[in-house]
Every structure is written in C-alpha cells, then in structure tokens.
Amino acid sequence: MKASLLLLLGCTAILAVGARADEPEEPEALVRKVEEYAQKAAAMAKTAISTVQESEAAQQARRWLEDNAALAKQRLAWLKEQLVELWKGPPGA
The missing domain is CATH 1.10.287 (Helix Hairpins)
Structure with missing residues (x-):
C-alpha cells in the first residue's frame, strides 16, 4: 500500500x-x-x-523470476558489454 x-x-x-x-x-x-x-x-x-x-499472481511472478534469473543475468552482462563498447567510441577515433 x-x-x-x-x-x-x-x-x-x-x-x-x-x-x-x-x-x-x-x-x-x-x-x-x-x-x-x-x-x-x-x-x-x-x-x-x-x-x-x-496471492497466486505474486507466487507465479516469484517463480517466474526464479526460473528466469539466469537469463536476466546473461542479458544484463550483454547490455553491460554493449554499453562499454559504446562508451569507448568508434575504433580508430
């Protein structure tokens, strides 16, 4: 609330x-x-x-989060890599 x-x-x-x-x-x-x-x-x-x-919805959401935690970590690692590459700028600049 x-x-x-x-x-x-x-x-x-x-x-x-x-x-x-x-x-x-x-x-x-x-x-x-x-x-x-x-x-x-x-x-x-x-x-x-x-x-x-x-509630059932909250329990389902928790189960879904637990099941997909590894996938979420992988996607966050990929996003971090992309941001690092973006921060470095274009090659040769």
Whole structure:
C-alpha cells in the first residue's frame, strides 16, 4: 500500500475523531483515539500487503523470476558489454 494512501487514512481518522467529538475532550483522549485509528489502519495495511504477497499472481511472478534469473543475468552482462563498447567510441577515433 502506498504511503500516500496511509497518510490519507490517517488524516481521515483525525478528521473523523474531530467531527465525532460532541463535547470538548482532553487532548490526551483525542490523541488516544487517533492512535487507535492509526493502529487499525496499519493492521489493515499489513493484512492487505500479506494478502497480495500470498496471492497466486505474486507466487507465479516469484517463480517466474526464479526460473528466469539466469537469463536476466546473461542479458544484463550483454547490455553491460554493449554499453562499454559504446562508451569507448568508434575504433580508430
């Protein structure tokens, strides 16, 4: 989950707590409520991340990466060689 989404959830929680306060409360109570909302949002984010990580698509992607790691290394080595040749410039220059 993106940090901006977590920030949005945090701001929403703060606004909800402020709007819910019918009578003036002590700042400690407000802080406690915001902390509770933040903990709930963090727990929801952790759950969402673990769900995505355990998904079939993520598992397939990991397997594909593991299977194709050698090929990727070969292609990166080739690209590096090409960049070195390009950096040297044309022969005889």
